[in-house]
Amino acid sequence: MIAEHNFYGVIAPVLTPFGDDGAPDAVRYLAHAKWLLAEGCTGLAPFGTTGEANSLGLEERIGLLDVLVDGGVDPALLMPGTGLCALSDTVTVTRHAVEKGCGGVMMLPPFYYKAVSDDGLFAYYSELIERIGDKRLKIYLYHIPPVAQVGLSVELVGRLIEAYPDTVVGLKDSSGDWNNTKALLDAYPGFTIFPGSEIFLLKGMRNGGAGCITATGNVNARMIRNVYDNWQTDRADDLQEEITSMRMTIQARPMIPMLKSIVAHFGNDPGWTNVRPPFLQLDAAQAQAGIEELTEQYGFELKAA
Amino acid sequence: MIAEHNFYGVIAPVLTPFGDDGAPDAVRYLAHAKWLLAEGCTGLAPFGTTGEANSLGLEERIGLLDVLVDGGVDPALLMPGTGLCALSDTVTVTRHAVEKGCGGVMMLPPFYYKAVSDDGLFAYYSELIERIGDKRLKIYLYHIPPVAQVGLSVELVGRLIEAYPDTVVGLKDSSGDWNNTKALLDAYPGFTIFPGSEIFLLKGMRNGGAGCITATGNVNARMIRNVYDNWQTDRADDLQEEITSMRMTIQARPMIPMLKSIVAHFGNDPGWTNVRPPFLQLDAAQAQAGIEELTEQYGFELKAA
Numbered sequence: 001m002i003a004e005h006n007f008y009g010v011i012a013p014v015l016t017p018f019g020d021d022g023a024p025d026a027v028r029y030l031a032h033a034k035w036l037l038a039e040g041c042t043g044l045a046p047f048g049t050t051g052e053a054n055s056l057g058l059e060e061r062i063g064l065l066d067v068l069v070d071g072g073v074d075p076a077l078l079m080p081g082t083g084l085c086a087l088s089d090t091v092t093v094t095r096h097a098v099e100k101g102c103g104g105v106m107m108l109p110p111f112y113y114k115a116v117s118d119d120g121l122f123a124y125y126s127e128l129i130e131r132i133g134d135k136r137l138k139i140y141l142y143h144i145p146p147v148a149q150v151g152l153s154v155e156l157v158g159r160l161i162e163a164y165p166d167t168v169v170g171l172k173d174s175s176g177d178w179n180n181t182k183a184l185l186d187a188y189p190g191f192t193i194f195p196g197s198e199i200f201l202l203k204g205m206r207n208g209g210a211g212c213i214t215a216t217g218n219v220n221a222r223m224i225r226n227v228y229d230n231w232q233t234d235r236a237d238d239l240q241e242e243i244t245s246m247r248m249t250i251q252a253r254p255m256i257p258m259l260k261s262i263v264a265h266f267g268n269d270p271g272w273t274n275v276r277p278p279f280l281q282l283d284a285a286q287a288q289a290g291i292e293e294l295t296e297q298y299g300f301e302l303k304a305a
Numbered sequence: 306m307i308a309e310h311n312f313y314g315v316i317a318p319v320l321t322p323f324g325d326d327g328a329p330d331a332v333r334y335l336a337h338a339k340w341l342l343a344e345g346c347t348g349l350a351p352f353g354t355t356g357e358a359n360s361l362g363l364e365e366r367i368g369l370l371d372v373l374v375d376g377g378v379d380p381a382l383l384m385p386g387t388g389l390c391a392l393s394d395t396v397t398v399t400r401h402a403v404e405k406g407c408g409g410v411m412m413l414p415p416f417y418y419k420a421v422s423d424d425g426l427f428a429y430y431s432e433l434i435e436r437i438g439d440k441r442l443k444i445y446l447y448h449i450p451p452v453a454q455v456g457l458s459v460e461l462v463g464r465l466i467e468a469y470p471d472t473v474v475g476l477k478d479s480s481g482d483w484n485n486t487k488a489l490l491d492a493y494p495g496f497t498i499f500p501g502s503e504i505f506l507l508k509g510m511r512n513g514g515a516g517c518i519t520a521t522g523n524v525n526a527r528m529i530r531n532v533y534d535n536w537q538t539d540r541a542d543d544l545q546e547e548i549t550s551m552r553m554t555i556q557a558r559p560m561i562p563m564l565k566s567i568v569a570h571f572g573n574d575p576g577w578t579n580v581r582p583p584f585l586q587l588d589a590a591q592a593q594a595g596i597e598e599l600t601e602q603y604g605f606e607l608k609a610a
């Protein structure tokens with residue numbers, strides 16, 4: 001028995017703006033989040049990989065969640081990333097998200113130690129869930145082996161669903177491997193599965209997926225949403241093809257700095273290009289080339305916040 | 306010009322004991338640290354990979370450092386691991402270590418994001434050092450690509466030494482790749498380089514190394530120290546061969562749980578076997594087999610704290 005889910009559609013892992021002093025910029029952050037919802041996002045995933053979440057300190061993450069919720073974003077639409085390396089930190093951030101009323105949390109496995117067993121990962125999630133001990137906790141597992149290296153096998157996902165059907169309700173699959181997404185969709189019908197890229201949006205929907213959680217939702221939410229809204233129409237394949245091409249153009253450059261450059265360019269707000277080390281800003285020429293490709297090939301336009 | 310170093314010899318990355326409630330056990334921790342120094346360790350590296358540091362929360366790490374220093378361990382002998390994923394958390398923990406008077410800190414690169422550039426990593430260390438802004442800060446870079454995945458190239462190490470000669474004073478090389486250690490030793494004579502395993506202790510000493518920082522120092526410090534003390538004698542190769550064999554026996558099983566089982570066995574203290582997820586305890590039979598191999602083949606004996 002799998003619990004009913006409340007997330008679906010197009011969810012953006014919100015970019016995190018930084019001031020020139022390197023601190024997260026609360027004003028730009030809140031404005032961007034609200035603008036994403038206005039652009040058609042059906043939910044937001046603050047503190048994903050795209051949001052440079054693992055370059056944010058524990059207190060910064062907690063502070064930025066407060067900025068969103070206290071700033072008027074409906075917490076039911078929020079699925080913040082709360083999976084840190086250490087169980088105790090993960091408990092702290094997750095508990096805060098639950099208490100703020102977040103609709104769910106997106107949860108990385110502990111990612112420092114490699115080659116850990118499924119039993120060990122199961123023990124981690126299990127201890128986390130018991131320690132939080134709150135029925136409101138809804139976990140979306142975050143499978144992103146290209147970055148975290150530690151992933152969640154199809155079997156482990158099944159064990160977690162079986163043990164905690166009211167808590168472990170969904171998954172974001174950022175493996176980039178359609179076969180893995182398909183295996184999950186086939187194995188756990190009713191479980192809420194989001195491919196981690198709009199490239200698999202239509203394929204996902206045709207196989208029981210819930211939408212997508214995608215980095216480029218930060219700049220292209222309207223068009224991705226349009227595919228989601230029209231996936232059962234005969235225009236679906238053409239629409240999908242277009243967003244796939246745009247995605248390829250954007251990800252041809254370092255993704256996170258490129259997305260920030262796009263927001264900066266269309267919002268006429270150069271401060272948006274700041275990133276936190278170990279990332280570096282794109283140099284201006286590289287960013288400009290990407291933006292020209294988008295505007296010339298796709299008439300891409302963005303009215304940023 | 307490379308600053309004079311104050312770490313040398315055999316340094317143990319201190320194991321972290323956990324109570325049955327999963328919390329770090331301050332009493333066992335302090336006792337173990339003092340015992341390691343009595344056994345011949347010339348320094349301690351709390352919060353290394355072996356110490357399950359990346360399963361410790363931010364506050365737990367700070368609290369355990371206080372346990373050691375306030376409990377009477379000379380902070381000049383401590384090189385705590387303070388490199389977390391996020392610059393801001395790293396600053397918090399590092400500043401605390403400096404203020405407690407630690408002789409140095411062992412610093413992982415930010416390890417969540419992969420395929421980051423040397424320029425990005427340089428920017429990270431650079432911003433960290435500027436933010437701490439304290440002459441007492443002595444950084445030992447921590448290169449452990451098999452686990453962190455993100456490593457420090459020989460070139461990047463050189464750039465950091467050149468930019469911060471009084472701060473970036475050493476490195477622990479846990480690559481397991483002697484060629485990398487040798488390249489570092491050749492490139493930066495006078496820089497304090499510790500192989501991350503006693504397997505390379507003698508080779509390292511013969512090439513200008515400073516000793517070793519090794520997980521098995523938690524159970525075999527006396528014999529490893531004996532190699533360090535006798536590296537210029539004609540017994541050196543035989544002594545080295547013996548500690549290498551013992552190391553191979555220990556690491557034939559999952560290393561951290563095995564080390565804890567050894568401490569538990571010889572200290573007659575079963576509580577020492579607790580680990581934190583994602584690790585799992587060794588099952589009793591597996592632990593017993595490892596301990597028998599050590600005692601029967603090497604007459605291994607340990608009078609734990």
